[in-house]
Amino acid sequence: MDWRDLQMGEYSGVTGKTTDFNDDTLLKISKKAREYIIRMVYEAKSGHPGGSLSIIDVLTYLYFNEMNIDPTDQNLAYRDRLIMSKGHASPALYTILALRGFFPVELLMGFRKINSKLEGHVHRGVPGVETSTGSLGQGLGIGLGMALAAKLDSKSYRVFVILGDGEIEEGNIWETMMAASKYKTSNLIAILDRNRVQLDDMTENVMPMGDISAKAASFGWDVTEFNGHDFRDIRRAFAFASQKREKPVFLIANTVKGKGVSYMENTSKYHGSPPANQEEFEKALKEIGAT
């Protein structure tokens, strides 16, 4: 099976080393991914749809158009690495890995269940996952270590780290922001899912973030912002990240929490809660345009 099946609307994985899809195809994939995210959390009766829906377009682009990976050889030495530092967005990562062909999509429905490897938060036992995450603030440091290892081994792979905006309240992030600048890890690319909502409330109410772009730049990173739901703009941001440079890269993805499901958008209510009932579930699928 390959991506053509998916275009026909089947739940099949896309295998093969590289793909180069146009924006329309990426949109179809992310729509399918959104559907799975909703199905997974509703089936599990728990999980984090809000921050999964906000980052899924960026993830779709990364796994289908940007990263040098091969689902048939997960230990490829020169593969690009991705760390989902905001490990509660496990529905998004698991879904995209399945759609990309790392494991059968049928397994997604085992999410958070006793006999499944699909742990509530991102788990390294799942094919394609580079490190377990779930406690916030640690993924950027892990990414730095991987980036340092690439330099030591003269390998050209890149390390992508997805951060939540609430997550950067952690001190570990800023320690690593300094260290990455010191070691000039230009192969380290942080992507901030700037959806402006965290568990309790809007980020600006919980902890005012100020000018994140200026903060990252002052820590010695090359920074750009983009619309995290517009594939053309996502494409532009990663073209910027791919330019030859001396510094690590900090991409700020301006996103919408719960994107695609009206009642989940811009609220903390669905940060860590699934659709409350069958009615909400069906409304979500309908709005996503699930087939």
Added chain:
Amino acid sequence: MSSESLREKYGEKLVALGESHKEIVVLDADLSSSTRTGMFGKKFPERFFNMGISEQSMVTAAAGLALSGKKAFVSTFAVFLTRTYEQIRQSVCYNNIDVKFVVTHSGITVGEDGATHQIIEDTGIMCGLPNMKVIVPADTVEVSSLMDYLVEKTRTPYYVRLSREKFPVVNQPDYKFIEGKNTVLRDGSDLTIFCNGSMVGHALIAAEELKHQAIDAAVINVSSMKPFDRENIIKYAKSTGHILTAEEHSIYNGLGSRVAEVVSEEYPVSVVRIGMRDTFGKSGKSWELFDYFHMGIKDIVDAGVKCFLEEDKYETVS
């Protein structure tokens, strides 16, 4: 017994092993001159990362390096590593990867720096972590053999507890560290002193003094806190019937607690624990602190004698 620096030996071994094992990387947090990782840094600057006073960043970066096939040694003072307990838990132990935490300046032998720097609860904290193994070496011979073992035979997380002070050499030159095995340094039939780290030297001297009081004490080095040599402990509980434990650590969640657990589950005998109580340390010379906190040689001797006094009293009453 001549005394030698365990952290100096650690630095030397890192350099020696770093030569033949290119996968070794070392991270420190602005204490490399004290932990002695600076020796490695001088020899192999490209594989040495001084992460600054940023322990969380250090531990997570070590995890990333280990996930990329490196063998990461992480060093700082024991007390400062514990601020990254959760990074150790999530990023290292849960991933079950090749990160070795070799910390120095543990316990009260930090001396003059005082309570803020004298960690007495670290072994307990680390033993509680799934996948983590915990070693408390007694001397330079043990550090040397342990380092060979860690580099050549292991690929999982370890916590190794070293000190600022020099410790007497108690092991034979041909000693080989075996994980999960206690070392009987002196055999005895009346009483067993289970000890580790700095307290091994104290216990050996105390055993000599107990001999003058007709008490034949075994001295056993329990450097492997996890895995734990239950078999050896049960054997000596049965053969001697009296147990003392001695550790430069809190008796809560330390060696004493673990020994008591084992004998209460398998073969209950009385266990008298010597170590830090529920208290912080304080400034002073380390030998003064041992006496201050009732952990000196005399305290071990007194506790040993008391085991038998109590027994006599009990027999008289009954």
